[in-house]
Amino acid sequence: MEYEIVMGLETHVELSTNTKIFCGCTTEFGGEPNTHCCPICIGLPGTMPKLNYQVVRYAVMAGLSLNCEIAKVAKMDRKNYVYPDLPKAYQISEYDKPLCEHGYIELSNGRKIGITRIHIEEDAGKLIHERGQTFIDYNRGGVPLIEIVSEPDFRSVDEVTEYLEYLQLTMRYIGVSDCKMQEGSMRCDVNVSVRPVGSDKFGTRTELKNMNSFTNIAKAVKYEVQRQIDVIESGEKVVQETRRFNDASGTTESMRGKEDAHDYRYFREPDLVTISVSDDEIEKIRKLIPELPNKKISKYIELYGLSEVDAKLLVKYKRVADFFEKSIDGVKVYKNCSNFIISLIFSRFETEDQKEQFNINVTPEDMNELLKLLEAGTIRNNVAKKTLGEMLDTGKKVKDILSEDDLKGLSQEELTGICNKAVESNPKAVADYLGGKDKAVKSMLGFVMKNTQGKADAQLAEKIIIDIIKNK
Amino acid sequence: MVTKDELLDLALLSKLDISDSDVDKLLVDMEEIIKFADKINAASTSDVEFDNINDLQNVYREDKVVDSFSQDDILKNSKTVENGFFRVDNHNHIE
Numbered sequence: 001m002e003y004e005i006v007m008g009l010e011t012h013v014e015l016s017t018n019t020k021i022f023c024g025c026t027t028e029f030g031g032e033p034n035t036h037c038c039p040i041c042i043g044l045p046g047t048m049p050k051l052n053y054q055v056v057r058y059a060v061m062a063g064l065s066l067n068c069e070i071a072k073v074a075k076m077d078r079k080n081y082v083y084p085d086l087p088k089a090y091q092i093s094e095y096d097k098p099l100c101e102h103g104y105i106e107l108s109n110g111r112k113i114g115i116t117r118i119h120i121e122e123d124a125g126k127l128i129h130e131r132g133q134t135f136i137d138y139n140r141g142g143v144p145l146i147e148i149v150s151e152p153d154f155r156s157v158d159e160v161t162e163y164l165e166y167l168q169l170t171m172r173y174i175g176v177s178d179c180k181m182q183e184g185s186m187r188c189d190v191n192v193s194v195r196p197v198g199s200d201k202f203g204t205r206t207e208l209k210n211m212n213s214f215t216n217i218a219k220a221v222k223y224e225v226q227r228q229i230d231v232i233e234s235g236e237k238v239v240q241e242t243r244r245f246n247d248a249s250g251t252t253e254s255m256r257g258k259e260d261a262h263d264y265r266y267f268r269e270p271d272l273v274t275i276s277v278s279d280d281e282i283e284k285i286r287k288l289i290p291e292l293p294n295k296k297i298s299k300y301i302e303l304y305g306l307s308e309v310d311a312k313l314l315v316k317y318k319r320v321a322d323f324f325e326k327s328i329d330g331v332k333v334y335k336n337c338s339n340f341i342i343s344l345i346f347s348r349f350e351t352e353d354q355k356e357q358f359n360i361n362v363t364p365e366d367m368n369e370l371l372k373l374l375e376a377g378t379i380r381n382n383v384a385k386k387t388l389g390e391m392l393d394t395g396k397k398v399k400d401i402l403s404e405d406d407l408k409g410l411s412q413e414e415l416t417g418i419c420n421k422a423v424e425s426n427p428k429a430v431a432d433y434l435g436g437k438d439k440a441v442k443s444m445l446g447f448v449m450k451n452t453q454g455k456a457d458a459q460l461a462e463k464i465i466i467d468i469i470k471n472k
Numbered sequence: 473m474v475t476k477d478e479l480l481d482l483a484l485l486s487k488l489d490i491s492d493s494d495v496d497k498l499l500v501d502m503e504e505i506i507k508f509a510d511k512i513n514a515a516s517t518s519d520v521e522f523d524n525i526n527d528l529q530n531v532y533r534e535d536k537v538v539d540s541f542s543q544d545d546i547l548k549n550s551k552t553v554e555n556g557f558f559r560v561d562n563h564n565h566i567e
Contacts, residue, residue: 017535024538033556037546038538044549053532082487084560128557135557138546263485274529 022049043088063100114151326364
């Protein structure tokens, strides 16, 4: 039988606020254990949470960027469960009145993935299990999160990957999170089920956890889908449960035992008041949202004439896109700039993180100057490349590297003069050319390049040389 | 009526070990607690819009970092501490 995959995603994104959601402790990653803590975030009795407004602002920004409606009235609730990562034995989250609802993301295949809701909540502490004991660090406890819940709209692993990449990119663009899966600032649980193709009923789902990269998510889902199909084909039933991805074996394993305890007994958080974001405030927040990546990509393709691959490569890193846009101010040939960035600058970086940081010696103004010299024909492409290389190496400015002679460029008369010399001093090459050996021009071209220190336009020079020979 | 099953379920959720001899006494106590809270349900609220007792909304804090407590102070109330971590035995909560 043929099966169809049905998936839904719950994505947790840690917000880049300075302080935790309910207290003034820093949200900085790492640090000595239990040094970013206070009585509020370790849940001592008698302490009162106070909501960080930046959390609301960031969540609304995320909601607007994902086409959500922003709730007129939202509130926070206690989600009760007893586990040492939560010192209060409840997590403050949002249950029935989340801040954002009914959004969507459109995929490149035209399908829309519904966003059911986005709510704000506090992160739990970090547990290290060792020697039959558990060590607890509450530095992460109380760091603000948004949970982005999708509809069960995914039908393939590729759709999941594209959605997550888009989500990551969007959150980075609007600046609400760095979304680093390795550091846990973006985490994703996937609900997976299969059903016979053509069926409109959902199969029994399992929830996959513990995947810290897009590759692992794809691996886990592929494994789990095959496992469920095997279960069904063997005449048994898929059990609804949470399964943990095992990175080493590439399989998923049951986390049974926690399951029977899934009764969170939500109730309103009595220590926090209602959240109500006014229309004015929503409009103010909307204005903070920069041009989103999908808009940028189409702009780069349609307006700047870049290929889709190049456009996506530039837009993938916000700092790169910013650099590109500033560099092409007043420039006509945009492709020069994208080529320089992709072939000359990216090749200097080894990691995605370095591209993300885009730490280079060259300012957009420097790049702009270089692009304009190239475009005006003052310098040739090879000179521009060499110059950029030196700029990147040394941090020197264009004018420090190129001599006045370089910047003077080469006039048509000068070039013709040198081409004449090339023809005169290479009688053998001329004879060869006239004898039918087209390649003989190259040796004369070599002469021209040598005598112009590479400044000559090779194509133009070749044309001039041929004209001279023919008119002799 | 609180049933024995409900009581045991709550105990499980709260990670409490309850012996059989405790069950009967706890059932009576739980019953009393629920009855007490039931009084709230008796109040007529059909024409009342109620949010919270102070009718407050949008009480926020600025996103400004303040000093955290020292590690020593944070760990002070715990009996079992190791290398800056709180430490608990797994049998209390193991998955």
